[in-house]
Amino acid sequence: MNASGISAGYFGTGALFDVNLSVPENSIYALIGPSGCGKSTFLRSVNRLNDHIRGFRLEGEITVGGQPVYALRDPRRVRELRMGIGMIFQRPNPLPMTVMQNMLFPYREHIRGRREDAVELAMELRLAGLLDELGGRLNTHAERLSGGQQQRLCIARALMLDSKLLLLDEPCSALDPVSTYRIEDLLLNLKSTHTIIMVTHNMEQARRISDYTAFFWNGRIVESGESERLFASPAEALTDAYVRGVREP
Numbered sequence: 001m002n003a004s005g006i007s008a009g010y011f012g013t014g015a016l017f018d019v020n021l022s023v024p025e026n027s028i029y030a031l032i033g034p035s036g037c038g039k040s041t042f043l044r045s046v047n048r049l050n051d052h053i054r055g056f057r058l059e060g061e062i063t064v065g066g067q068p069v070y071a072l073r074d075p076r077r078v079r080e081l082r083m084g085i086g087m088i089f090q091r092p093n094p095l096p097m098t099v100m101q102n103m104l105f106p107y108r109e110h111i112r113g114r115r116e117d118a119v120e121l122a123m124e125l126r127l128a129g130l131l132d133e134l135g136g137r138l139n140t141h142a143e144r145l146s147g148g149q150q151q152r153l154c155i156a157r158a159l160m161l162d163s164k165l166l167l168l169d170e171p172c173s174a175l176d177p178v179s180t181y182r183i184e185d186l187l188l189n190l191k192s193t194h195t196i197i198m199v200t201h202n203m204e205q206a207r208r209i210s211d212y213t214a215f216f217w218n219g220r221i222v223e224s225g226e227s228e229r230l231f232a233s234p235a236e237a238l239t240d241a242y243v244r245g246v247r248e249p
Helices: 037-044 076-081 097-110 115-133 146-161 177-190 205-207 225-232 236-243
Strands: 002-008 014-022 026-033 056-064 085-088 167-170 194-200 212-217 220-226
Touching: 002 037, 014 037, 014 220, 026 037, 026 205, 037 056, 037 167, 037 194, 076 085, 076 177, 085 146, 097 115, 097 177, 115 146, 115 177, 146 177, 177 205, 205 225, 212 225, 220 225, 220 236, 225 236
Parallel strands: 026 194, 026 212, 085 167, 167 194
Antiparallel strands: 002 014, 002 056, 212 220
């Protein structure tokens, strides 16, 4: 995923200003910064989710797999784009049905393959570690799962369409430390076959699992690069102050 010269806003109020970001394949890229600095606006721009917000405007170019995202005019092409990009939100959003029905839903809606193929694919994914925890009881209603299990179910469901790019907006903010660890472990395993962009307010989480980090401030990227370097020796005073827990340098 590449973003070049992205400026965006709502009803004329700017939210992003000349954002440039290149995300290497098979990596975890963390987006950090205070609330309201543009991280989520940028994340939702990648799969054009902001299109549904009245008054949203964007300039610049975002490419996914070499495809200019905002050059797509046919709604069917936009739908195809979104099929290849999994989106995981802050709060788990399982459908009000069983675990297996959740897994089958995107496959049946978008690909409409044989049920046998979908079941096989769901089993191969092993439900992001849920298969063993549930003892194979895939008819368990999703609302009976813990918050962490529900979030892993949502990630597994996103993978059903063979999404190679995953967007996560604070996926662990409402979870306990054990559930957070399981999500992080899942993401580390997934990056061998997927590219992951994750918004997080948890500096330790970004330091632990991300390969790269971009620090947003007031709609701009102050600094970006390899996470190990950015957290250990920031080039900008504002970045150094933020990662140390001080708002102002």
